[in-house]
Amino acid sequence: MLTKRRKQVLDFIKSFRDKRGYSPSLEEIKRHFHLASVSTAHHHVKLLEELGYLKKQGNSPRSIDLYESQPMVQIPILGRISAGQPILAVEDREIISVPQANIKGDTQNLFALKVEGQSMIDENINSGDVVIVRSQQTAEDGQKVVALINNEEVTLKKLYREKNRIRLQPANSTLDPIFVDPGNLIIQGVVIDTIKTLQNNYPNWESYKNQQQKSPTEFEANKIICGDCTTELKKLPLNSIDVCITDPPYNYEFIGHKWNVEEIQRRTERVKNSKTLVKHIPYGSGLAGGVRNNRWYERNAQNVKDYREWCSTWGKEVFRVLKPGAYVLVFNSTRTIAHVQVALENAGFYARDIIVWRKNSGIPKGLNFSGKLKKEGVEGDEKWKGWHSCLRNEWEAIALLQKPLINNYPETVKKFDIGLLHTQNGNGGFQSNIIENVSNKDKKENFNIHCTVKPVKLIGRLIDLVLPLDQSKIVLDPFLGSGTTAIAALDKGVSYLGIEINEDYCRIAQKRIDRYINESQQKLF
Numbered sequence: 001m002l003t004k005r006r007k008q009v010l011d012f013i014k015s016f017r018d019k020r021g022y023s024p025s026l027e028e029i030k031r032h033f034h035l036a037s038v039s040t041a042h043h044h045v046k047l048l049e050e051l052g053y054l055k056k057q058g059n060s061p062r063s064i065d066l067y068e069s070q071p072m073v074q075i076p077i078l079g080r081i082s083a084g085q086p087i088l089a090v091e092d093r094e095i096i097s098v099p100q101a102n103i104k105g106d107t108q109n110l111f112a113l114k115v116e117g118q119s120m121i122d123e124n125i126n127s128g129d130v131v132i133v134r135s136q137q138t139a140e141d142g143q144k145v146v147a148l149i150n151n152e153e154v155t156l157k158k159l160y161r162e163k164n165r166i167r168l169q170p171a172n173s174t175l176d177p178i179f180v181d182p183g184n185l186i187i188q189g190v191v192i193d194t195i196k197t198l199q200n201n202y203p204n205w206e207s208y209k210n211q212q213q214k215s216p217t218e219f220e221a222n223k224i225i226c227g228d229c230t231t232e233l234k235k236l237p238l239n240s241i242d243v244c245i246t247d248p249p250y251n252y253e254f255i256g257h258k259w260n261v262e263e264i265q266r267r268t269e270r271v272k273n274s275k276t277l278v279k280h281i282p283y284g285s286g287l288a289g290g291v292r293n294n295r296w297y298e299r300n301a302q303n304v305k306d307y308r309e310w311c312s313t314w315g316k317e318v319f320r321v322l323k324p325g326a327y328v329l330v331f332n333s334t335r336t337i338a339h340v341q342v343a344l345e346n347a348g349f350y351a352r353d354i355i356v357w358r359k360n361s362g363i364p365k366g367l368n369f370s371g372k373l374k375k376e377g378v379e380g381d382e383k384w385k386g387w388h389s390c391l392r393n394e395w396e397a398i399a400l401l402q403k404p405l406i407n408n409y410p411e412t413v414k415k416f417d418i419g420l421l422h423t424q425n426g427n428g429g430f431q432s433n434i435i436e437n438v439s440n441k442d443k444k445e446n447f448n449i450h451c452t453v454k455p456v457k458l459i460g461r462l463i464d465l466v467l468p469l470d471q472s473k474i475v476l477d478p479f480l481g482s483g484t485t486a487i488a489a490l491d492k493g494v495s496y497l498g499i500e501i502n503e504d505y506c507r508i509a510q511k512r513i514d515r516y517i518n519e520s521q522q523k524l525f
């Protein structure tokens with residue numbers, strides 16, 4: 001799909017070539033668009049090549065050739081369309097160019113509309129995208145249509161014929177369908193393509209209010225939902241949660257992101273008697289020894305790609321339920337944090353920082369090469385004394401991202417009471433992005449068999465950082481585990497909502513919460 005940015009890059013390359021007779025270098029593209037690096041320019045060019053718009057000849061920097069043979073179709077953007085609202089005409093009529101090859105069939109009678117709102121998000125049509133529509137009065141069941149209802153409202157929905165009525169179905173499981181008498185509906189066109197824009201998640205106040213009215217409103221905080229977070233989050237109202245603090249599974253190479261208990265056991269068994277793999281380090285974690293062949297690297301690359309996609313999937317649901325300006329804080333390993341940041345930016349968030357939680361750690365296991373040579377009686381062990389296959393892992397990463405503001409900080413903070421960072425720390429200093437002096441050795445209740453429990457104090461520090469503390473504020477943790485986020489929220493006097501897929505962990509979390517509440521009541525009396 002040709003995004004707005006890629007289209008701009010393509011137009012720049014074309015006009016540069018028309019003026020000068022040769023194509024711009026990657027450096028010139030970078031400068032023109034104020035890109036962070038030449039590799040970003042390269043990325044755009046590469047994608048344009050893959051989409052067939054450009055052809056690169058040779059390896060010299062001035063070797064980008066336009067794919068001249070690609071004919072383009074010019075389509076007028078007639079207006080904006082949002083769920084249930086009439087088409088708003090755009091003042092200065094824009095034209096969008098689309099490769100003819102992308103359009104199946106006739107290139108006549110096409111028009112384009114800018115989409116507003118969330119009613120088609122499950123079909124990956126987001127606010128800000130442009131849909132290309134073929135003007136026609138008929139459609140088949142399941143097609144995405146632009147429909148005029150009662151001669152007054154125009155809407156973009158999927159069409160289904162039912163007995164005596166037509167169902168206009170939003171592609172958003174939180175929204176209800178519209179039922180229309182066939183006599184009151186005129187099909188104006190069928191969507192044949194979507195042009196993605198990069199700015200498609202940035203809300204404005206009008207669209208916020210509009211979406212809010214259409215979202216489920218039933219909502220109960222201070223509870224654990226036992227289920228898969230991607231499914232469960234869909235049932236929550238839009239823009240209703242103040243912060244998400246979470247610790248998703250991330251030694252995925254070992255356990256997979258489904259946190260499948262049998263798979264963990266299977267893999268633990270597999271490394272138990274291994275002579276090459278280092279015990280207690282997840283198989284495939286990159287720290288352990290063993291074979292490093294193409295297959296190993298390929299599998300790792302695929303794993304991390306799958307992981308990124310998975311993070312985007314739940315990230316989009318978290319994005320939907322958070323209020324504008326709300327933060328999401330996600331724990332991850334130093335190896336994978338960048339992927340989580342990219343995944344969540346793809347879900348609509350804006351990356352703000354990476355917090356370092358400095359923790360205590362011992363000397364890593366892994367490969368002590370000189371020791372190994374010595375044991376094998378091979379010469380040269382002296383040379384490699386003090387060399388190892390990894391560093392001492394002394395910090396854990398917490399990605400800090402934010403849902404876009406409504407216009408600016410003052411407006412957002414006044415409306416939602418969140419959006420800022422509490423930087424006055426207890427020591428009278430300005431809070432840095434390194435969190436120290438929180439022990440990672442919390443005393444664990446004996447019934448808590450969860451293997452990755454975070455310190456309550458650490459989560460408390462994160463809550464302090466992003467929330468003014470009162471009970472109306474809700475902290476979401478879609479990967480609740482044994483319930484640490486819920487305990488920290490109770491401790492800070494704010495509300496929580498936890499989702500956990502594993503029933504045993506749900507029970508453990510509930511027991512911890514009950515025990516915490518009991519103990520605090522006893523302290524009161």
Ligand SMILES: C[S@@+](CC[C@H](N)C(=O)[O-])C[C@H]1O[C@@H](n2cnc3c(N)ncnc32)[C@H](O)[C@@H]1O
Pocket residue numbers: 227228229230247248249250257258259450452453454478479480481482483484485499500501502505
């Ligand atoms: C790293 S642990 C969280 C531990 C937590 N911070 C604590 O202190 O107990 C991740 C949790 O996510 C859960 N999980 C994995 N996939 C899930 C999903 N799709 N939906 C909800 N929970 C999931 C796992 O069962 C696991 O308990």
